[in-house]
Amino acid sequence: MDVTRTVGLDRNDVIAAAKSIYSLVLLLLLWEFVAQYDMVHSYFLPPLSDVLATFYELTADGTMLEHAYLTFRRAMAGLLLACLLGIVVGVLAARNRIMGWFWDPIIEVGYPVPVIALVPVFMFWFGTGDLSKIMLVAVGCFWPVAINARNATREVDENLVWSARMMGTSDRRLLRRVVVPAAAPGIISGVQIALPIALIVTFVFEMVAGGGGLGHLEIQGVRSFESAQVYASLIAIMIVGFTLDRGLRYLRGRLLVWT
Amino acid sequence: MNRTQTHRQHPSNAESAHETMVDGHVTITELEKVYESGDERTTAIEDFSVTVPSGEFLGVVGPSGCGKSTLLYLVAGFLEQTTGTIAVDSDPIDGPGTDRGVVFQDYALFPWRTVMGNVTYGLEEKGVGKEKRQATAQRFIDMMDLDGFEDKYPKELSGGMKQRVALARTLAYDPKILLMDEPFGALDQPLRESLQDHLIDIWRELEKTVIFITHDVEEAVYLSERVLIMTRHPGTKKTTVNIELDRTQPREELVLSDEYTTTKNDVWQSLREETTPGGEH
Ligand SMILES: Nc1ncnc2c1ncn2[C@@H]1O[C@H](COP(=O)(O)OP(=O)(O)OP(=O)(O)O)[C@@H](O)[C@H]1O
Ligand SMILES: [Mg+2]
Numbered sequence: 260m261d262v263t264r265t266v267g268l269d270r271n272d273v274i275a276a277a278k279s280i281y282s283l284v285l286l287l288l289l290w291e292f293v294a295q296y297d298m299v300h301s302y303f304l305p306p307l308s309d310v311l312a313t314f315y316e317l318t319a320d321g322t323m324l325e326h327a328y329l330t331f332r333r334a335m336a337g338l339l340l341a342c343l344l345g346i347v348v349g350v351l352a353a354r355n356r357i358m359g360w361f362w363d364p365i366i367e368v369g370y371p372v373p374v375i376a377l378v379p380v381f382m383f384w385f386g387t388g389d390l391s392k393i394m395l396v397a398v399g400c401f402w403p404v405a406i407n408a409r410n411a412t413r414e415v416d417e418n419l420v421w422s423a424r425m426m427g428t429s430d431r432r433l434l435r436r437v438v439v440p441a442a443a444p445g446i447i448s449g450v451q452i453a454l455p456i457a458l459i460v461t462f463v464f465e466m467v468a469g470g471g472g473l474g475h476l477e478i479q480g481v482r483s484f485e486s487a488q489v490y491a492s493l494i495a496i497m498i499v500g501f502t503l504d505r506g507l508r509y510l511r512g513r514l515l516v517w518t
Numbered sequence: 519m520n521r522t523q524t525h526r527q528h529p530s531n532a533e534s535a536h537e538t539m540v541d542g543h544v545t546i547t548e549l550e551k552v553y554e555s556g557d558e559r560t561t562a563i564e565d566f567s568v569t570v571p572s573g574e575f576l577g578v579v580g581p582s583g584c585g586k587s588t589l590l591y592l593v594a595g596f597l598e599q600t601t602g603t604i605a606v607d608s609d610p611i612d613g614p615g616t617d618r619g620v621v622f623q624d625y626a627l628f629p630w631r632t633v634m635g636n637v638t639y640g641l642e643e644k645g646v647g648k649e650k651r652q653a654t655a656q657r658f659i660d661m662m663d664l665d666g667f668e669d670k671y672p673k674e675l676s677g678g679m680k681q682r683v684a685l686a687r688t689l690a691y692d693p694k695i696l697l698m699d700e701p702f703g704a705l706d707q708p709l710r711e712s713l714q715d716h717l718i719d720i721w722r723e724l725e726k727t728v729i730f731i732t733h734d735v736e737e738a739v740y741l742s743e744r745v746l747i748m749t750r751h752p753g754t755k756k757t758t759v760n761i762e763l764d765r766t767q768p769r770e771e772l773v774l775s776d777e778y779t780t781t782k783n784d785v786w787q788s789l790r791e792e793t794t795p796g797g798e799h
Contacts, residue, residue: 416626418622418624418626419626419628421591421594421596421614421620421626422620422622422626422627422628423628423639423643424596424613424614425594425595425596425614425615425616425618425619425620425693426616426619426639426640426643426687426691427616427640427643427644427691428643437628440628440630441628441629441630443630515630516671517629517630517631517671517672517673518629518673
């Protein structure tokens with residue numbers, strides 16, 4: 260990755276950014292216009308200005324932050340757990356025959372399962388609390404992390420491993436010294452793929468099971484016919500997702516300056 | 519060509535013949551390597567014996583696919599032979615070891631480490647302290663004309679620079695034996711020549727045993743004290759040719775000298791027999 264592309268901005272980037280915002284602004288204006296002139300019932304689509312006012316109110320009285328924090332905490336805890344397990348399993352499955360024999364079929368089958376379908380199951384087993392949510396997030400994020408870690412590890416250039424061994428790196432230290440650093444770009448890609456999954460699972464679980472969080476706030480808006488709250492929650496989750504994605508990209512750039 | 523040289527040399531005979539073999543000699547005895555993948559068996563090396571006395575610069579040439587890389591990786595300990603033995607200083611090798619250092623054709627630098635980080639790697643693994651490590655590494659970085667590039671990552675370097683880093687990295691942890699697999703194959707002529715001269719200087723100064731694989735006859739003759747010619751697939755030792763050149767003269771004169779031209783032609787002819795269909799063997 261070219262560092263200048265993520266940090267500095269050149270002329271083309273600025274123009275591109277302006278253009279993308281331009282179309283977005285146009286859409287938002289259209290939204291305001293359509294809603295203001297009652298072309299759509301305000302229950303379905305309240306004017307943007309109402310949504311922003313509600314967003315502001317909820318933020319000012321701390322409600323929004325409280326819910327955003329709950330969602331953020333669950334998603335991050337689950338993602339972190341998935342990263343710990345997924346990276347270990349993925350790397351070992353690629354480097355160790357027995358681990359590969361055990362995990363390869365599980366990863367192949369587990370990866371495409373739509374994890375949202377497990378929300379009710381987890382409610383049965385583990386209830387509706389934080390632990391249940393975090394665990395399901397971890398399950399959902401585990402697969403992309405593990406599969407990317409495994410594939411990246413498999414693709415590590417054998418010559419790098421040989422180089423290290425000839426310079427005296429023992430088999431035990433090989434993973435930490437060479438395999439994981441060499442596979443790091445692929446491993447981090449897996450984490451980036453898992454991030455939106457973490458948010459989706461958290462959000463849906465909160466909608467279904469409550470217990471606070473932005474998903475809960477949104478569905479509450481539906482149940483109390485507060486459609487402005489529904490859209491305000493949506494904006495909040497978008498901000499959370501966007502921020503986390505940027506944060507991860509920044510981290511990637513810092514960790515992988517050498518790529 | 520002296521065909522008697524193709525006969526197997528028993529280590530005991532060979533050893534008594536070279537009194538100088540103290541440290542870093544390689545003895546390969548009746549080596550055979552068969553690759554097995556599924557039902558397919560490919561014999562890459564067979565009936566291969568040679569002794570490389572300590573401090574020798576041995577060039578290895580052979581037709582493409584004859585098993586040169588396989589031979590080198592066997593000596594490095596990366597691959598396991600099917601039969602036969604490879605011994606360094608009379609001890610059979612068991613996997614890779616810091617007594618041997620490989621310089622790969624595609625450099626195989628650690629991309630996440632800077633030039634300095636790459637060159638210090640072997641010393642870190644040896645447990646050398648930070649200051650000593652840096653000082654030793656700096657010596658080899660300077661030797662390779664890489665000073666000023668210590669903090670660059672491999673992706674920021676040209677091919678020739680990468681190859682010099684690879685050489686510095688291997689030299690820094692001080693293996694007795696250098697194993698080089700077409701290290702300059704991907705470089706353009708002037709760069710290749712400058713690195714060749716560099717390598718000769720280093721070999722003289724550091725007194726390493728070198729096994730240098732190349733498909734370039736001129737390179738082999740220019741660098742080596744002895745050139746080993748391999749037969750075509752499956753590879754075995756065809757013959758070895760001693761190179762006796764007056765190394766005191768500059769390159770321009772040396773490559774025009776009669777000895778150089780004659781030896782080069784000898785090696786070239788011998789190799790040609792292996793590359794032309796219906797040739798000898
Ligand atoms: N991993 C492998 N599995 C099966 N066969 C192999 C393997 N590696 C090499 N071979 C075969 O062994 C023979 C020798 O290969 P090797 O790479 O050692 O040749 P080489 O002399 O280095 O060739 P080149 O000059 O093209 O680099 C070839 O016939 C090749 O097809
Ligand atoms: Mg080769």
